[in-house]
Amino acid sequence: MITVIKNGEVYAPKYLGKKDVVIAGGVIEGIYDAIDVPENFGNIKVIEAKGKMVLPGFIDSHVHILGGGGEGSFKTRTPEIQLSEILSGGITTVVGCLGTDGVCRDMNSLFAKSRALEEEGITTYIYTGAYDIPVKTITENCKTDVILIDKVIGVGEIALSDHRSTQPTFEQFANVVALARVGGMLSGKAGVVNVHIGDGKRRLEYLHRLVEETEIPIKQVIPTHINRSIKVFEAGVVFAKLGGIVDLTTSSDPDFLEEDEVKASTGLKMLLERGIPVEQISFSSDGQGSMPIFNEKREFTGLGVGSVKSLYREVKDAVLKDGVNFEDAIKVITSNVADNLKLFNKGKIQEGRDGDIVIIDNESLDIQYVLAKGREMVSQGQVIVKGIFEK
Numbered sequence: 001m002i003t004v005i006k007n008g009e010v011y012a013p014k015y016l017g018k019k020d021v022v023i024a025g026g027v028i029e030g031i032y033d034a035i036d037v038p039e040n041f042g043n044i045k046v047i048e049a050k051g052k053m054v055l056p057g058f059i060d061s062h063v064h065i066l067g068g069g070g071e072g073s074f075k076t077r078t079p080e081i082q083l084s085e086i087l088s089g090g091i092t093t094v095v096g097c098l099g100t101d102g103v104c105r106d107m108n109s110l111f112a113k114s115r116a117l118e119e120e121g122i123t124t125y126i127y128t129g130a131y132d133i134p135v136k137t138i139t140e141n142c143k144t145d146v147i148l149i150d151k152v153i154g155v156g157e158i159a160l161s162d163h164r165s166t167q168p169t170f171e172q173f174a175n176v177v178a179l180a181r182v183g184g185m186l187s188g189k190a191g192v193v194n195v196h197i198g199d200g201k202r203r204l205e206y207l208h209r210l211v212e213e214t215e216i217p218i219k220q221v222i223p224t225h226i227n228r229s230i231k232v233f234e235a236g237v238v239f240a241k242l243g244g245i246v247d248l249t250t251s252s253d254p255d256f257l258e259e260d261e262v263k264a265s266t267g268l269k270m271l272l273e274r275g276i277p278v279e280q281i282s283f284s285s286d287g288q289g290s291m292p293i294f295n296e297k298r299e300f301t302g303l304g305v306g307s308v309k310s311l312y313r314e315v316k317d318a319v320l321k322d323g324v325n326f327e328d329a330i331k332v333i334t335s336n337v338a339d340n341l342k343l344f345n346k347g348k349i350q351e352g353r354d355g356d357i358v359i360i361d362n363e364s365l366d367i368q369y370v371l372a373k374g375r376e377m378v379s380q381g382q383v384i385v386k387g388i389f390e391k
Helices: 083-088 107-120 142-148 170-187 205-213 230-241 264-273 310-320 326-331 335-340
Strands: 002-011 015-024 027-032 044-048 052-056 058-063 091-096 123-128 152-160 192-197 221-224 246-249 281-284 290-294 300-305 357-361 367-372 375-379
Touching: 002 326, 002 357, 058 246, 058 281, 058 310, 058 335, 083 091, 083 107, 083 367, 083 375, 091 107, 091 367, 107 123, 123 142, 142 152, 142 170, 152 170, 170 192, 170 205, 205 221, 230 246, 230 264, 246 264, 264 281, 264 310, 264 326, 281 310, 281 335, 310 326
Parallel strands: 002 044, 002 052, 058 091, 091 123, 123 152, 152 192, 192 221, 221 246, 246 281
Antiparallel strands: 002 015, 015 027, 052 357, 290 300, 357 367, 367 375
């Protein structure tokens, strides 16, 4: 199948103007000023994108694809994610991870779930390990996981500054990062360590020590949840000013933020105003993690599930409510993530890269079409490809 996306305003994420994008064999064949497609000419599908913007497929680098939660006992474990949930958020690539529970959910199951989602039509990767140090892996250690297992691109999410972490020493943490880095070097992968930052008073202390006391580059670690509180956010600003990458979590309820929590869209604006280059900023959803639900009186009423659809919601809010430049906003879920994780075929509309495309309405910015590796998965706002067990 050859697909031609015609007359769209292409953001690659750099704005290219009105272009036609041709996808063949699941890969972007070229980007043209205008091409003529003869009627009834072979196996060619044309998507008319006039009045729409054409974007790279979104990358969510932190999703509990097996489900998350469980901190309130077994009944609070969240379910596995379904394909349609991912696609409806414009996401064509996910990185799966474990969280607090690395016992009842393990790396074998995470690997199998990532394979299942890939067979259903999207691209998947995983981090090895969970909150714990020592890291629970598939092979003998996290370095060999990164080297030998195609899906494994790094380690995480390792919990620091959190009462749920295993309270590792700095030396134990630095050793994990060193193993991940060498594993990445030997396999051509990023080998990054995704670091869950909690509310503890140490905040990003270990990450600063890593920079000061070792030879490991600062971008080998990516702290996430830095918008969980203003104190953690400010620590993230300091880290970013040293050259580090910071990741903001999107899946909180925007109507009932915790008292000092920073909304992801607002956090993006604040970071840019502080002079942090946009290339050092990313969003991830923490999708399928458990999320508290509050009523209008801010009273806790139960648990919900963090949504991967929040990833693009916060990008829209950054543009429509916080006045962030559109190109900058899109980068935090496309090219920045691809660059940080060395996903060389993802994150940009460029000849030779995978045909992962999201088409949105020019005015509302609502998602109209999603293509994953050239296959149309969402059409006119409706998911048309679902997982095998979805109705």
